[in-house]
Amino acid sequence: MMQELIIYHNGICSKSKGALELLQEQNIPHTIRWYLTDPLTKEELQKLLTKLSLKPSEIVRRNEPLFKEKFEGKEIQESEWIELLISHPELIERPIVENASMAVVARPAEKLLELL
Secondary structure (H helix, E strand, O other), X not given: OOOOEEEEOOOOOHHHHHHHHHHHXXXXXXXXXXOOOOOOOHHHHHHHHHXXXXXXXXXXXXXXXXXXXXXXXXXXXXXXXHHHHHHOHHHEOOOEEEXXXXXXXXXXXXXXXXXX
């Protein structure tokens, strides 16, 4: 039996929509987490980073206007990035898809197939 996936989804992002469409087309059981309106807690973000095997700074969207305005060129510690990503979820790279044991940044969408 296939375990259910969670997709951290932003409905206006084409990459996120593409990953969601792939899940739907393949009939892969999934739950949508609208992380902009239902932000991750610190604990959830830390668990997700562990599953991704990434540091907080490695999931920051550096092309996001907020990043360019406030954070570009600044020295920011990994522990500070955790707090910034919680308070500014739009800075989190998307889409992220996770299962019980691991997670991937699904760019391109086909990367989520690594979880199956």
